[in-house]
Amino acid sequence: MMDTKNNEFLFYTDWDECITGSATLLAGRLAAFATEFGLVGNVWQHWLTYNLMMHDNAFTMACERRRIVPDSTLMKLAEHDLSIFMELFRFEADDFDEDEKLLSMMLDYKAPYTGDNSTGAGRLIEELSVRLAYAGSAESFARILTEHYYRFGCGIYGLYRAFRVSPETEASGKLKLVPVTDSADITFDDLIGYEAQKKTLRDNTEAFVSGHYANNVLLYGDSGTGKSTSVHALMHEYAERGLRLIEVSKPDRARLPQILSEIKKRNYRFILFLDDLSFEEDESDYKELKAMLEGALETRSDKVVIYATSNRRHLIRETWGDRSDMEYNEDVHRSDTMEEKLSLASRFGVMIYYPKPGQKEYLEIVRSLAGRHGIELKGKELEDAARKWEIRHGGMSGRTASQLITWLGGTENE
DSSP: OOOOOOOOSSSOOOHHHHTOSOHHHHHHHHHHHHHHHTOOBOHHHHHHHHHHHTOOSHHHHHHHHSOOOTTSHHHHHHHHHHHHHHHHHTOOGGGSOGGGHHHHGGGGBOOSSSSOOOOHHHHHHHHHHHHHHTOOSHHHHHHHHHHHHHHHOSHHHHHOSEEEEOTHHHHHSSOOEEEOOSOOOOOGGGSOSOHHHHHHHHHHHHHHHTTSOOOOEEEEESTTSSHHHHHHHHHHHHGGGTEEEEEOOGGGGGGHHHHHHHHTTSSSEEEEEETTOOBOTTOOTHHHHHHHHHTOTTTOOTTEEEEEEESOSSOBOOOGGGGTTOEEESEEEOOHHHHHHHHHHHTSSEEEEEOOOOHHHHHHHHHHHHHHTTOOOOHHHHHHHHHHHHHHTTSSOHHHHHHHHHHHHHHHTO
């Protein structure tokens, strides 16, 4: 089928490893790839495109930072490699041997389901693949890729929007970020109400992605009011302008300096997202976070901000024991311990409060969600159901309203 001798300089690919085994095994591999990303059509070309998109090398990283000069040495080296990829792109069914007919089926792959099942990453792969297939020369092929790298970047940051620390990091000790591929495509329209809060968050993020000064943000307030939803909605709005989100769980907060070192030289704008941020009284790692928020020389970066959500405004649990060293001398002076704990929240330049909705706002959320999801229950019956539900399920909140609509949708379809 193809000569697997490696001739690439920048885009080195171990083709022997990629196509090890029979054509049947490779066909199965491509079918799994197509299913993962919801792809149809010429999956062979889509797979080659995926490899080009995910490649981190001197050329792709340079393209990510700024536009490449056409007659530069780096461009000429890239054109050499990409001419090899162009040959692979042009494979047709007749180019496959008799025992490779299963593999030739990947040139016109039919989806196993009806409708559009492509993922966000899959659509990006497919769009670039089609453009590359129509390139008339290695120079044109390279130019299309150059524009793609400049607009979207390369590697996992170019293909995906959100990331988390891999569990493998703990075992190896070496930081590894992996894409979040199972998240819903959330928009600000999914959060009903809280218009002032959403505007403040958008304004700060707009300044950030535009290259202006932006603050770290603390979203605090009652549970289920849409704090995390607001942060996730930013990805829908700003991902194409280079915004990326890294979710940092509590066990991984100690790795914040490592994460910062990994990303601060990439040409993106990163939000480090600390969901449900709080500290118990005996935890001291909040001091490292405070130093990072203050912007120590070794951690400062204009391409990274921290967005955190919390049910506590002051983040750290305060006890009466923290007040034990108060001095009484006409004025009351708070203890140093308490002041240190309370100072963490003040390191966030923007603090946005998400209060629990009143009954009027709660019922409006329920009515709006019911309309969106085609719930048959209307008027007083819907309002009565909403009141009963919130009494039994933890009070009034957007989350409670959403859970009610989910339950009603299920019972109406029984």
